[in-house]
Amino acid sequence: MKEQPILEVRDLTRRFGLRTAVRDVGFELWPGEVLGIVGESGSGKTTLLNCVGGRLPADDGTVLYRTAAGPAVDMLALAEAKRRRLLRTEWGFVHQNPRDGLRLDVSAGGNVGERLMALGHRHYGNLRQAAIDWLAQVEIDTARVDDAPRAFSGGMQQRLQIARNLVTHPRVVLMDEPTGGLDVSVQARLLDLLRRLVRETGVSAVIVTHDLGVARLLADRLLVMKGGEVVEGGLTDRLLDDPHHPYTQLLVSSALSV
Numbered sequence: 020m021k022e023q024p025i026l027e028v029r030d031l032t033r034r035f036g037l038r039t040a041v042r043d044v045g046f047e048l049w050p051g052e053v054l055g056i057v058g059e060s061g062s063g064k065t066t067l068l069n070c071v072g073g074r075l076p077a078d079d080g081t082v083l084y085r086t087a088a089g090p091a092v093d094m095l096a097l098a099e100a101k102r103r104r105l106l107r108t109e110w111g112f113v114h115q116n117p118r119d120g121l122r123l124d125v126s127a128g129g130n131v132g133e134r135l136m137a138l139g140h141r142h143y144g145n146l147r148q149a150a151i152d153w154l155a156q157v158e159i160d161t162a163r164v165d166d167a168p169r170a171f172s173g174g175m176q177q178r179l180q181i182a183r184n185l186v187t188h189p190r191v192v193l194m195d196e197p198t199g200g201l202d203v204s205v206q207a208r209l210l211d212l213l214r215r216l217v218r219e220t221g222v223s224a225v226i227v228t229h230d231l232g233v234a235r236l237l238a239d240r241l242l243v244m245k246g247g248e249v250v251e252g253g254l255t256d257r258l259l260d261d262p263h264h265p266y267t268q269l270l271v272s273s274a275l276s277v
């Protein structure tokens with residue numbers, strides 16, 4: 020059977036009052052692909068991601084998702100309960116600030132295990148073992164399994180948020196500046212980890228970042244946004260080595276000069 024995109028976004032538009040934050044944006048995400056969305060601050064990246072991930076209503080457009088069961092559904096037109104169930108069982112969302120994606124007063128193990136519980140897993144020993152396995156995967160000392168993430172460093176919290184998202188084996192993960200707000204050395208380690216995990220799990224991912232270095236390391240393909248619109252898209256190496264649109268040329272040359 021011919022491979023089909025797992026996600027097809029078409030003509031997505033979102034306005035805030037008179038300002039159009041995202042205008043007629045479309046893209047496809049293929050199975051196992053990492054798509055990076057880059058652009059300067061205010062270009063609409065986060066708004067786009069939030070609309071695709073059901074965190075913000077869109078004014079227009081479709082988000083066609085090919086479900087694990089087979090049929091494609093428009094996530095924006097689904098009944099709320101169905102949409103929530105799919106988001107919980109087949110999607111993940113990694114926030115820039117791990118505090119937005121974790122329960123800070125619940126133990127690290129609980130943060131990972133409760134996602135499995137939400138899918139109906141009940142066996143305590145298995146939940147705990149899965150949590151321990153995932154802490155190890157994201158390089159958190161498993162002796163910290165009972166500690167609350169409030170006491171973790173920013174890098175550890177972010178790795179825990181990633182474990183919490185991946186433990187359920189989602190098919191699509193959306194990430195908003197996953198390495199933003201971290202020290203450069205912590206960022207580098209997290210980037211290596213993310214790169215390994217997306218390869219090993221084969222998850223399809225959309226990653227919003229303003230950092231072209233992050234985009235180059237993680238993304239197979241890039242979309243460049245400016246003023247709410249996509250101005251250029253293409254394979255990461257081609258796009259960064261030979262940008263066609265003047266705005267992309269500016270982004271690339273200013274990233275090289277810092």
Ligand SMILES: Nc1ncnc2c1ncn2[C@@H]1O[C@H](COP(=O)(O)OP(=O)(O)OP(=O)(O)O)[C@@H](O)[C@H]1O
Nearest residue numbers: 035038040058059060061062063064065066067229
């Ligand atoms: N809740 C909101 N209310 C009003 N305007 C908003 C809101 N959220 C975003 N905007 C506007 O929409 C536009 C796109 O913002 P968005 O946050 O999506 O950009 P971004 O590319 O993600 O930027 P950043 O990297 O700084 O987060 C901006 O002009 C912003 O001011």
